[in-house]
Amino acid sequence: MKTINYNTFYRSTIWRSKRKEILKRDNNECQRCKSNGRYSKADCVHHIKFLKDRPDLALVDSNLLSVCDICHNILHPEKLHNNDVVKRVVSEEKW
Ligand SMILES: [Zn+2]
Numbered sequence: 001m002k003t004i005n006y007n008t009f010y011r012s013t014i015w016r017s018k019r020k021e022i023l024k025r026d027n028n029e030c031q032r033c034k035s036n037g038r039y040s041k042a043d044c045v046h047h048i049k050f051l052k053d054r055p056d057l058a059l060v061d062s063n064l065l066s067v068c069d070i071c072h073n074i075l076h077p078e079k080l081h082n083n084d085v086v087k088r089v090v091s092e093e094k095w
């Protein structure tokens with residue numbers, strides 16, 4: 001199975017420009033809050049099908065969603081079980 005280096009990926013120019021594109025598409029608004037009738041500014045772009053499961057969808061628009069930090073944590077329950085990895089990744093770059 002194809003593996004992906006997250007740090008390399010999240011630092012890549014192609015991801016940075018894709019991320020900007022998605023935030024713009026979603027009007028910098030958290031799409032999860034929006035669907036709950038609330039407004040929050042989006043802080044990051046989330047992979048609906050997680051990057052670790054579907055690296056092939058890493059840059060596919062339909063797999064990307066602008067969300068706020070709070071929603072993002074909810075969307076990643078695995079972070080709670082994997083604190084070391086999370087701290088390292090989060091401090092370097094938003095998911
Ligand atoms: Zn939100």
Ligand SMILES: [Zn+2]
Pocket residue numbers: 045046047072075076095
């Ligand atoms: Zn995410």
